Amino acid sequence: AQKITQTQPGMFVQEKEAVTLDCTYDTSDQSYGLFWYKQPSSGEMIFLIYQGSYDEQNATEGRYSLNFQKARKSANLVISASQLGDSAMYFCAMARDNTDKLIFGTGTRLQVFP
């Protein structure tokens, strides 16, 4: 069975600093996708970044990068130069190849302070 684990219920970071949100996963599939979503208090899930299991390079999207360590089954999100607007809930998720089902972790609440 697939499982996503986020061990940090909450994180604090000062504005303009970098922060790493942890995510580990468990799967027996050879091909899968890893995702990070941001959920502000308004409730909408915002797609941030995607990493395919066969991608050799870590994914980057602007201030977001995914530190993918396949052997350790980890897919940590790094947010550089944090902004006050980054305060939100962050979910790590996984999907099997050839299916569309997303399995989410329990999330990490990030608070950015001035």
Add this chain to the structure above:
Amino acid sequence: DAMVIQNPRYQVTQFGKPVTLSCSQTLNHNVMYWYQQKSSQAPKLLFHYYDKDFNNEADTPDNFQSRRPNTSFCFLDIRSPGLGDAAMYLCATSGDSYYEQYFGPGTRLTVT
């Protein structure tokens, strides 16, 4: 510009009174999903449509039904809401690239 629209944003219903939540999309995506997210929990997939093919998750209660009359619209029907069904209900869509899953703003359901 809204791509996935959910109405209403907030819904209050009485215990046992049927309720319908709606989702529409302007992306022409062939897959539509319904997730349930209870307070402080991760979203959980209830079911999804691939075109007209309905795919129910094994642990989705029979109380939850869905309809997709056309590509653009998808409905979530809760036949007899219980207090435990109070949650945020998220609709999402995806096209050919399965990782491009777009979520709507959600409908927050309260059961009194």
